[in-house]
Amino acid sequence: MSTKTPPAGDGPVTPPPPHARADAPTGKNSRPGTALIVVAGFSCLVVALQQTLVVPAVPEFPGILGTTPETVSWLVTATLLTGAVATPILSRLSDMVGRRRMMIAAMLFVLAGSVLAPLGGIATLIAGRALQGMGTALVPVAMAQMRDGLPRHRVAPSLAVLSATLGVGGGIGIPLGGVILDAVSWEWMFWFSALLSVVAIVAIAVVVPPRARVEGSGGFDMTGAVLLTVGLVALLLGISQGETWGWGSAPTVLAFLAAVVVLVAWGRQQLRSADPIVDLRATSTAPLLFNNIASLLLGIVMFANLLLTTEQLQGAVGEGGFGWSSASAGLAMLPNAAAMFGVAPLTAWLAQRWSPRVVLGIGGVVTALGYLLRIVASPNPAAVIVWATVIGIGVGIGYAALPMIIVRHAPGHQMGAANGVNALVRAIGTSIASAGVGALGVAMAVEAGGRSVPSATAFSVIAAIGGAVALVTVACAVLAGGSHSAPAPVRNGASTPE
Known part of the structure; x- marks a missing residue:
């Protein structure tokens, strides 16, 4: 019996019928689904916590470990590189051998890195951070699992929640890391991550349904x-260093x-490959192309x-600053992180209607508004925090829309890979922001208190660029419309028990 997939039009979110999801929960209040x-x-x-939890300790590491700031910068670079490489590869493997296996594999990398990092000097620390970065691949695999394992009416809300956790994790990582650093020592940042990863591995093994592979x-x-590994490493080395x-x-x-x-x-090779890591022909359609740009x-x-x-x-x-301590900043x-999580239910409701x-367009508009208000109305720290939270709300709305577009337009047998590409370009975006903000801060620095600091002009220019980038996101939402081919037939997405 064949099942028709919905057209890839511009209506409310209605994911394609579940691909042989006999094990998917069915009731509206299904406990397994929850x-x-x-x-x-x-x-x-x-x-997500792994990206920023260690940031408060980075300025301290040169003195603690007797090394240079340039060497310490590899603590961030190593995580970025391995995460970028692992994300599309593990996402593709999840389409082949099952979501649960790859989710556990990703968390095992986090666990191994968290245990290794505090056991030696700077070399061991960098190696541990590199292993932690590979855990980034879990996110797109988990999103693909939501599409596979939930009834249709719960897919959009679940994707909104998962998207929100990315911003929440990044937002609470810095203050949480600061608290741990002040209360105990830097090693406990990694022991804490190890504990969380063990809990996650056990929970995944118990709750996520087993599944061997997606047929086709x-x-x-x-x-x-x-080729993808070499290309991404070269690109991100240039950006980050x-x-x-x-x-x-x-x-x-x-x-x-x-x-x-x-x-x-790599792109030419992928177009000729019978089993590409990324289906470039599918991702070149307007909905997926502009979704990835967004x-x-x-x-x-x-x-x-x-x-x-x-x-x-x-x-x-x-000079445009307020002299707060790093812990207070x-x-x-935290309000920004809480706001990103709080808008998840609203985002799912809007997408369904x-x-x-x-x-996605609404998220871009709200984000641009927040950046504009930062430029014209930031007389005190409270205003800065409020406008930063408005930006967080806009980004949270936009983040939640991205996987919903993928579910609607990506072929079923490439769902993990499609989410992986989307997560990869998002990670590249964060590295561009890190490099860009740092470069502008240095280029427009002034002398204050005997040291070089970013000027008020630098803060305004960065905010103006952020607002302009947010408006381009709105344009991507507009250009992502139109009539394009629907996802692959259901027979290519059927799954078999593990």
Whole structure:
């Protein structure tokens, strides 16, 4: 018996009929379905925490470990690199061997990195952070599992919740890390992560239903995986280390040139591959293409908001800053994190009544408004925190719309890979924001108190760029419309028991 998939039009969110989801919960208040959402959300939160939990300790590590700030910067770079590489590969493998296996694998990387990091010196710490970064791949796999394992009416709300946890984890990581650092020692940041990852692994094993593979998913393209790895490493090395090496230096220029050459070669190879890591033909359709561009842009404005707010609150008084301590500035981001999580139910409700691309556009408008208000109405710290929270609300709305668009337009047998690409470009966006905010802060620095600090002009320019990027997100939402091919037939998405 065949089942028709809905047209890929512009109506409210209605995910394609479940692909042989005989094990999916059916009742409106199904306990298994609720448990699945809770476990997936908690696991995504644990992964998101890894991105910022260690940030408060980074300025202390050169003195603690007897190394240079340039070496310590690899604690962030290593996580970014491994996360970018692991996300599309583990997402593709989840289409082939099952979501639960890859979710557990991702959390095992986090556990291994958390245990390894505090056991030695800077080399061991960087290796541990690299392993933690690979856990980032859990997020798109968990989103694909929501589509596979839940009844249709619960898919949109669950995706909104999972998207919200990404912003929440990043927002609470800095203040939580600061509290742990002040209360005990930096090693406990990693022991705490290890404990959370053990809880997540057990919960995933108990709650997430076993499933071997998605029929029609094909084999694994090793050549494509290697080319993608080399290309992404070169690209992200250039972005993350450009400020340290010098943007016009030979290493930075060579990294970007290598990235272009290898990624172009990878794209040509993927178009010829029978089982590509990423189905470039599917992702080139307007809904998925502009959805991925919007994900990149939202990654930029989200992380720029985090960095801009903490830097401005800690900045020099009289130069646009307010002289707060790093701990207080970190705690000031908690309202932003809470707001991102709080808008998740509203986002799902709006998407069910209109369409996810309309919701994406609303998120872009709210984000742009928040950045504008930062420029024209930030006379005191309270106003800065309020406008940062408005930006968080806009980003939270936009984040929640992204996986809903994927569920609507991506082929069933490429659901994990499609979510992986979306998560990957979002991570690239955060790295661009980190490099860009740092570069602008240095370029527009002033002397205050015997040290170089970002000026009031730098804060305004960063906010103006953030607002402009948010408006481009609105344009992506508009351009993502139109009539395009529907997802692959149901027979290609059927799954078999593990």
